[in-house]
Structures are given as C-alpha cells and as structure tokens.
C-alpha cells in the first residue's frame with residue numbers, strides 16, 4: 235500500500251475570512267520570519283513533504299477596473315517573494331521541502347536556474363520549483379504587457395524555459411570540482427560545458443556559474459489543467475498539482491495526464507499528482523461544519539467578484555442580471571485566461587446553455603472561489619476516508635496539498651498535525667519518519 239504524501243499550501247495565511255479569526259497572522263506579526271520558522275517546525279513534526287508557496291505579482295484590478303476592493307478586502311495580496319523565508323525555514327528543519335513559484339512568462343531561465351541552485355544548496359536538497367504561466371492580467375501589467383499572452387504560446391515558452399533550466403543545471407558535472415591545493419586545479423574544464431541554447435524564446439550560452447546542488451535539479455512541479463497545460467506538465471514536471479474534484483473527475487485528469495506522459499515516453503508510475511484540497515478537521519463533524527459556515531460568512535461579496543474577475547480576466551461587475559454560461563465561458567477564453575476554471579465547471583454542472591441569475595452566480599462563486607464548495611469537512615476519520623477514496627481513485631500516486639482554509643497558522647498544529655496525520659498513520663497510509671535525504675527522495679517513496 236502506497237503512502238499518501240502531504241504538502242501544506244501557505245500561499246496566503248492572511249486572506250479570505252481566515253485572517254478575521256483568532257490566531258491568524260495579522261498586523262505586526264506578519265510576515266515576521268519567526269512565525270514561518272514555527273510553522274516549518276510543526277510541519278516537519280507532522281512528516282509533511284513540503285510547504286508550498288504559490289505566486290502572482292499583481293494586485294487584482296480586473297473587477298471594476300481598479301484595485302480598491304482587492305486592497306480593502308485583502309484578495310491575493312499582500313504577497314512576497316518567499317525565497318528568503320524559505321532559507322530561514324530550512325535552517326530550523328532537516329527534512330521538510332519547500333515549493334516556490336515563478337512564472338516562465340515573465341522570468342528568465344538563467345536567473346531562475348541560478349536562484350534555484352542556490353536555494354537547493356542552502357536547503358540541502360529540499361527545493362521544488364512550481365513553474366506557472368500566469369493567467370492573470372494584473373501580473374502581466376507588471377511586466378510590460380497590456381494583454382495576456384496567447385494560452386498556447388505561453389505553454390511553448392514554459393516548455394523551453396524548463397528545458398533551458400535543465401540544460402543549465404546539468405552544465406557542470408557533480409564531480410567537476412576538485413579543489414586540489416597541490417596542483418592548483420579548481421574544476422576540470424572537461425566537466426563544465428556551455429549549453430549554447432538558441433531557441434524560439436531564449437538564447438543562453440551557459441554554463442551555469444555554480445557548483446551543482448544536492449538534487450542537481452529541484453523537483454519541478456506544474457499545474458496545467460487544460461489539454462495544452464497537461465501536455466506541458468507531462469513534458470516538464472516531476473510531479474503535478476491538480477485541483478481536488480469528484481473522484482470520477484480526478485480519475486479522468488489522472489488518465490489524461492498518464493496518456494500525455496506516455497506520449498512523452500515517460501512512466502506514469504513515477505509521476506504523482508498532489509491534489510490541492512480544502513479540509514476542515516475538527517473533533518466533531520458539527521464543529522467542523524460550523525467553522526466552514528463561519529469562514530464562508532466572513533467573505534464579502536466584493537472579494538468574490540475581485541477573485542473571480544482576477545482569475546478569469548473578465549470584469550464580473552459588468553454582468554447583466556441574467557446571462558448564459560456558454561457566453562461567459564467564451565468571453566473568458568477570448569480574454570486568454572484558462573478554459574478550465576470555475577465558469578467551465580459551473581457550465582459542466584448546469585449545462586452550457588443554462589441561464590443563471592447574477593445572485594445565483596455570486597452564491598456559487600463564493601463557495602467555489604473560496605473552495606468551500608469542495609471542502610472536505612469533518613472529523614479526522616471522515617476526512618481521512620475521503621482522502622483515501624480520492625487517492626485510490628487516482629492510482630495511489632502522489633497525495634494532497636492541504637490548502638488555505640486549514641494550512642494556516644492556527645489549524646496546522648491543532649487540526650492537521652495533531653488530528654489528521656495520526657489518523658492517516660493509524661491506517662498505515664502515512665510515513666512515521668522521513669525516508670530520504672532530499673525532497674525528491676521523500677516524494678518518490
């Protein structure tokens with residue numbers, strides 16, 4: 235029986251209604267490095283594979299064409315480049331891994347490859363790189379674009395980006411450095427090579443001017459959900475992120491990824507999917523349900539509009555009182571956001587030709603954009619049942635990334651590490667100690 239792997243998504247710890255609850259990180263507490271050190275120690279005590287930080291650089295401005303509601307209600311901001319915090323967290327842990335996100339659409343592979351090499355050294359082989367394209371207009375606006383880059387084109391760039399990174403990471407052999415004081419030789423020139431990459435998007439001579447890091451290449455993660463995104467994931471990713479859905483839809487995504495991996499000549503058995511999952515664990519089901527309702531009630535309507543507009547590239551404040559989901563979906567695709575987001579799921583659920591009122595739309599939107607429509611709520615045993623079901627339906631490879639509602643400062647110690655983890659261990663589904671030295675080794679076990 236294979237182990238379930240767990241990651242905690244700490245992309246935001248202070249947004250949505252979470253920050254309004256006692257125990258959240260607000261005011262002068264946030265983002266003090268010591269808080270993250272505490273969280274890293276706790277996650278490691280719970281045998282977690284990795285703490286993950288997603289990223290996007292833009293303050294959402296699609297809703298009503300401005301940032302005011304995003305700023306006021308704390309949607310997708312504030313947000314830092316988390317690499318310095320990762321180095322801090324790595325110094326108080328030995329096994330915990332760290333996932334860091336950069337967008338291949340905006341970054342350069344030479345800089346990114348070099349930075350990830352450095353981080354892999356400092357963390358002693360515990361880095362993962364989540365490579366994304368970005369589907370959000372406000373990110374693009376910070377890097378000189380007025381519009382989103384075409385969906386297919388940005389995945390072509392992503393593939394070349396990771397290809398270049400990999401060439402750079404392997405441009406110096408692990409045994410190239412000899413540091414021979416007698417002969418005066420630092421490194422063997424036969425083991426250090428230019429890469430001379432000259433492609434569609436990048437021209438990079440190389441080599442990378444560093445010593446290879448413990449993992450040589452960080453664990454590469456990708457979260458494409460569309461057919462093109464899935465192909466890119468199959469080309470670049472060691473492991474894949476997916477969104478938790480019904481077991482049947484998850485199984486379908488797993489099959490699509492397996493087909494894409496085989497087409498790339500890769501063995502699907504070695505590539506896990508970590509399903510991004512909301513869970514609310516409490517001592518009783520009643521308590522867990524009450525917490526979910528409290529969290530839902532704490533999210534203002536404008537915040538929902540800001541978040542949905544940000545993710546779809548379409549200003550939801552302009553919607554008429556009734557509209558067809560097909561039409562809205564077409565407008566989102568025309569804006570070059572993803573074809574597989576919330577509106578797509580809604581259209582699948584209600585039928586593409588369904589008309590929906592604005593109030594119904596926002597009610598669905600609230601539950602979907604916060605993830606509370608899809609949250610596994612209950613006691614540790616009830617949540618573990620659902621996780622096992624999803625895991626088995628998808629070939630028992632990978633695990634779950636516990637996201638936002640409970641991967642927060644308060645829930646990690648009380649709900650996840652002290653309740654969910656022991657339940658999974660009792661079932662023989664979860665590690666009791668780390669197996670390997672590096673993140674790659676731990677994820678492969």
Ligand SMILES: Cc1cc2nc3c(=O)[nH]c(=O)nc-3n(C[C@H](O)[C@H](O)[C@H](O)COP(=O)(O)O)c2cc1C
Nearest residue numbers: 288289366368457458459460463475476477510572
């Ligand atoms: C678990 C998970 C994490 C993600 N993290 C980010 C992120 O940090 N930044 C980002 O711009 N997109 C992120 N995405 C979006 C994906 O990269 C991707 O764009 C999305 O799943 C839509 O698929 P598509 O690009 O193939 O259309 C994430 C998606 C998932 C499922």
